[in-house]
Amino acid sequence: MGNGANSGGRTRNVVFRIKRCDGPGKPSRWEAFRVPVEPNANVISCLNWIAAHPVTMDGRPTTPVVWDSNCLEEVCGACTMVINGRVRQSCSCLIDEYAPNDGDTITLEPMSKFPVVRDLWVDRQRLFEGLKKVKAWAPIDGTYSLGDGPRESPAQQHVRYALSTCMSCGCCLEACPQYLKEEDASKWDTAFVGAAIISQARLFNEHPTGAILKDDRLDALLGVGGINDCGNAQNCVRVCPKDIPLTESIAAIGRAATIHGFKRFFRGA
Numbered sequence: 001m002g003n004g005a006n007s008g009g010r011t012r013n014v015v016f017r018i019k020r021c022d023g024p025g026k027p028s029r030w031e032a033f034r035v036p037v038e039p040n041a042n043v044i045s046c047l048n049w050i051a052a053h054p055v056t057m058d059g060r061p062t063t064p065v066v067w068d069s070n071c072l073e074e075v076c077g078a079c080t081m082v083i084n085g086r087v088r089q090s091c092s093c094l095i096d097e098y099a100p101n102d103g104d105t106i107t108l109e110p111m112s113k114f115p116v117v118r119d120l121w122v123d124r125q126r127l128f129e130g131l132k133k134v135k136a137w138a139p140i141d142g143t144y145s146l147g148d149g150p151r152e153s154p155a156q157q158h159v160r161y162a163l164s165t166c167m168s169c170g171c172c173l174e175a176c177p178q179y180l181k182e183e184d185a186s187k188w189d190t191a192f193v194g195a196a197i198i199s200q201a202r203l204f205n206e207h208p209t210g211a212i213l214k215d216d217r218l219d220a221l222l223g224v225g226g227i228n229d230c231g232n233a234q235n236c237v238r239v240c241p242k243d244i245p246l247t248e249s250i251a252a253i254g255r256a257a258t259i260h261g262f263k264r265f266f267r268g269a
């Protein structure tokens with residue numbers, strides 16, 4: 001197998017151990033590839049190399065490894081996978097940091113909380129269903145001009161901007177001990193929605209127009225699989241690549257949901 005040893009001595013070989021799966025419901029297996037790595041390479045460029053040279057380390061031809069990606073600049077979340085045991089985006093994962101020496105190994109696995117489509121590519125629809133559950137949008141109707149929207153203070157903008165950077169990557173859900181695994185799919189409908197969804201509910205509750213649906217969101221988060229299922233382990237905030245203050249969001253929604261619950265109780269609703 002070509003190994004790039006002729007590219008000026010700057011290239012080194014890195015071993016990629018990759019958890020592979022041919023499709024939904026199919027068994028998984030591990031395969032290893034020896035990849036010539038240039039300085040500043042990232043995981044995606046190495047996966048591209050493997051796709052062009054689908055031969056395992058022991059010389060066995062195999063199918064090209066499949067993964068998902070889009071923006072290549074840590075904005076879309078599509079390339080999220082588990083790299084050396086930690087969930088993150090593969091486009092921003094530099095080999096020089098993870099495998100600085102010749103012969104180092106990098107392990108790639110698909111996220112465990114979403115169904116595998118193939119190899120490292122997962123289906124994050126479950127996350128988007130969670131966003132629908134809490135109506136994570138500002139309701140505006142029609143394509144005609146509605147005039148100026150309500151004013152938002154710089155302080156509100158500051159809080160909401162941080163929350164708006166969520167790219168629905170799924171890292172916080174992968175790391176959360178309360179977010180059910182893929183094999184528990186039959187219980188997903190009533191399972192914990194996860195930190196990203198709670199934080200997006202906060203984003204839209206604090207939006208001047210989005211606040212119209214605030215009660216619906218809090219009702220959803222007071223119900224099964226809502227805020228009370230958070231065990232406060234705080235793994236979510238540690239892995240969020242956008243540094244979104246997820247535990248702040250969980251606390252803010254927790255307070256709002258408690259007040260909402262009391263009001264509902266005294267209204268008899």
Ligand code: SF4
Nearest residue numbers: 176230231233234236
């Ligand atoms: S605080 Fe813990 S249980 Fe709650 S969403 Fe974050 S990781 Fe999950």
Ligand code: SF4
Nearest residue numbers: 166167169170172240
């Ligand atoms: S909150 Fe952070 S970790 Fe969770 S989906 Fe959004 S960007 Fe990803």
Ligand code: FES
Nearest residue numbers: 070072074077091
């Ligand atoms: S390809 Fe979009 S975040 Fe990596």
